[in-house]
Amino acid sequence: MVMQNYGVYGDKVMDHYEHPRNVGSLDKEDPNVGSGLVGSPSCGDVMRLQIKVGAGGIIEDAKFKTYGCGSAIASSSLVTEWMKGKTLNEAAQVKNATIAQELALPPVKVHCSVLAEDAVKAAINNYKEKQHREKEV
């Protein structure tokens, strides 16, 4: 059994956990919205990240929903903040190490930042696939 251990979480994790940025959903049918769903319930972490891409390939909006521990919630909240206003290429550069460093994640929680990086990439790929399909139609 695990006792309450929010003591191991840094201030930034607590801040994102208490006041998560950009929780919510975007219309997944919208061709300008890309969605990524990563992780698995049996591993205890699932992240859904959605981006809305505007003119010039700029990410206008980003939303997330996460099932997971405080670090997983904080990691996804942080990347939604970072992605807004960036181009797809810029956003795709996000590295898990940068997330882990920003949130001061302890080593046992680094996998949460890896999952957030995966979610970013999955959302971008989904958007690109959709655009590709649009053009084919």
Added chain:
Amino acid sequence: MKLPIYLDYSATCPVDERVAKKMMQYLTMDGTFGNPASRSHTYGWQAAEAVDDARTYVAQMINAQANEIVFTSGATESDNLAITGVARRHKKKGKHIITSATEHKAVLDTCKSLENEGFDVTYLIPEKSGLIKLENIEAAVRDDTILVSIMHVNNEIGTVQNIDAIGALCHSKGILFHVDCAQSIGKVPLDVRHTPVDLVSISAHKVYGPKGIGALFVSRHPRVDLDPIIHGGGHERGMRSGTLATHQIVGFGEAMRIAKQELSQDIEHMRTMRDRLLKGLSDIEAICINGDLTERVCGNLNISFGYVEGEALLMSLRDLAVSTGSACTSASSESSYVLRAIGVPDELAHSSIRFSVGRYTTAEEIDHAVQAVHAGVARLREMSPLWDLYKEGVDMKQVSWDNQ
């Protein structure tokens, strides 16, 4: 109301004020600080007398005789002594031990270490209820089985095993029966002259006594022999050497004296509080209670809140001191081995919270806890993608997840 509200009595209890007061008389120069093994002066005699009284109180709690109580550092040591001690003493008779997959680590790890010494261990898988079927134990018995070790009450899910029936089965086959009673003493009555047990592990701090002290009941009727695991001055009839910790033992004894006296009201109070908590939480959607609800100790409630991760829920429940079966660590998260053993799916094991109430839990605290859990679960479901899928009617088993 003191915050956070303590709802983790299965982990440990505060020491009862009456116990703490008594212990303080056995420490300083003005108190009874002597070594109970000092036979040559009054300091020693008085300490020995205090230890004798405490031993009697511990024995009376389970209707044993005082000379059947061996003081140890706690239930973990008692489990180690019982299992290792019997195995080494009786290895010529046989090298097979039966236990269950949901035992405490003190039992499981001891058995694992005995496997390295050449013993063979069967780990029985309980039913979904947490209960072990008698016929499964019977089927596991071999000619060389020397010991069965089954806990009375499970620490995570609170399931109460039928130790009367298991003990009778063991004795009919000439097998010794060890019971880890760390979670049952003070909550479920035990009479060792009625229930066929040979060895019983007891802990003081689960019954409002101090940490660092416990006992192993070693039956003398019939007589059970075991090899010591701690060697030295031959204390405790040679079964556990080391200077007796008088103040700890006195505290343990006092805690047991009080627990015996107040047993029925303690049980009644815990059950009332636990049922109030259960009633308050039962209207939350998509929850499941882990472990049998009837064959369950009075103070325990283990619930999985679907689509909410346990560790995150704990962070939301800052006003509550509870524990979860989810540990989000290392490469991937690990869920409770107890919940997995009784077939709780990983995602629900990750969503589990154990609440355990005790002597000092109040109705006001329970009501506050109920409110906090409602709010915490609602908040996390609001940001859970799994909750969305559930609400959309998506079958999660059909979703192709990563890492599987």
